Amino acid sequence: MNKRALIGLLILLPSLLFGYAIGGPTVGARQYKFVSSLMYTREARDLSGLRINSNRVLWRLNWGITDFLEIYGMIGGSDINFPSNEPFYITGYNGSWEMAFGGGVRLYYLDWRIAQLPRNFRSFVHLFIFAHSSVDTLIEAGVRNWRVKYRMQELGLSAYWSYNWQRLIFYGGGEWTYISGRVYWEAYTTDYEPLYKSNAYFSDPTFWPRPVLGVDIRLPKNLYLSFELRPWFNKKNTTFTISFSQTGGLREGLKVD
Numbered sequence: 010m011n012k013r014a015l016i017g018l019l020i021l022l023p024s025l026l027f028g029y030a031i032g033g034p035t036v037g038a039r040q041y042k043f044v045s046s047l048m049y050t051r052e053a054r055d056l057s058g059l060r061i062n063s064n065r066v067l068w069r070l071n072w073g074i075t076d077f078l079e080i081y082g083m084i085g086g087s088d089i090n091f092p093s094n095e096p097f098y099i100t101g102y103n104g105s106w107e108m109a110f111g112g113g114v115r116l117y118y119l120d121w122r123i124a125q126l127p128r129n130f131r132s133f134v135h136l137f138i139f140a141h142s143s144v145d146t147l148i149e150a151g152v153r154n155w156r157v158k159y160r161m162q163e164l165g166l167s168a169y170w171s172y173n174w175q176r177l178i179f180y181g182g183g184e185w186t187y188i189s190g191r192v193y194w195e196a197y198t199t200d201y202e203p204l205y206k207s208n209a210y211f212s213d214p215t216f217w218p219r220p221v222l223g224v225d226i227r228l229p230k231n232l233y234l235s236f237e238l239r240p241w242f243n244k245k246n247t248t249f250t251i252s253f254s255q256t257g258g259l260r261e262g263l264k265v266d
Contacts, residue, residue, distance in 0.1 A: 044071040046235075048083075048252040053245060056188060057213045060245065062090040063141070065109060069252075082112040089143035089159050102157065104143025113137030113165075129173035133182075139163045153204065154197040161190035169221055178225040183218035184239065223250075231256040 045068070052063040067085035074080065087109040091102035116134045140162045147155040169182025195206040223237035232255055239248035 042073050043257045044073075044254050045069070045257070046071070046252045046254040048085075048250060050248065050250040052248045054241070054248065055246060057211060059091055062092065064088050065141070067109065067111075071115075077117040079115050080112065081115070082110075083139075084108070084110045087141040087143070089141070089161065102145050102147065104145045104159065107142045107144070109139065109141035111137060111139035111163075130170070131173075132170050133168065135165075135167045135169070135184075137165045137167075139165075154199065154201065156195045156197070158193040159190060160193075161188060163188050167218075167221060176227040178227070180224070181220070181222045184221050185218045188213045219248075225254075 048065070048067045048069060050063075050065040050067070052061075052065060054061055065085065065087040067083045067087075069081055069083035071079050071081040085108075086106045088106045089102070089104040114136050118132055118134060140160075142158065142160040144156070144158045147157060149155060163186055165184055165186045167182055167184035169180050171178050171180035189210070189212040191208055191210050193206070193208040196204040198204060219239045219241060221237065221239055223235060226234045228234060232253070235250075235252045235254065237250040237252075241247055
């Protein structure tokens with residue numbers, strides 16, 4: 010295995026999948042070898058009928074292997090929260106910040122297959138994975154304490170299209186995700202004497218893709234500011250991402266205004 014293939018494998022190992030912004034910026038593999046991004050995501054969705062919120066701060070490094078293919082890895086921190094909402098759960102779950110990681114692959118495919126399309130129109134397929142966890146201690150009406158830990162993995166597949174107009178890159182499409190994980194709980198008396206512990210597996214496939222809308226704003230010095238929405242019918246389930254990116258390693262023969 011040559012050195013380049015080994016580096017690619019090491020980047021992909023931690024990224025065997027969710028939320029990371031599918032854009033930011035979409036010029037990556039075509040014009041630059043590397044794009045470094047700092048992202049904040051406020052994730053909101055339903056999980057098996059329960060409302061879940063998550064805050065995520067991640068650093069992502071994209072590597073353009075060819076003009077049409079890039080891979081990336083990301084690492085940072087996130088939490089998991091279930092706001093109180095009877096009758097499903099009376100006590101809210103406010104999880105701790107824990108390490109999160111993931112990655113993905115993005116393929117640029119349409120702009121070289123259909124020659125009559127404008128050169129500033131591009132199409133993408135994006136596969137990603139994201140893994141995170143969180144812990145909280147819940148008190149059950151002064152009777153017992155619960156230590157509850159969630160571990161989740163999110164697998165996503167999306168297709169989207171972008172249009173470059175001057176210093177703006179608009180993009181939109183759809184994203185399908187599959188969430189799975191395991192919840193661990195331990196019960197204690199109010200004096201923290203152990204009672205019992207157990208765990209359970211859960212999964213939640215999303216049958217309908219969520220729409221994705223975003224814009225990348227090109228700033229001086231090859232910097233980009235990006236905003237992305239995954240809106241849903243219920244505004245409480247809308248996900249928002251803001252990211253700031255620095256591009257580097259300009260590809261030979263390609264010029265950027």
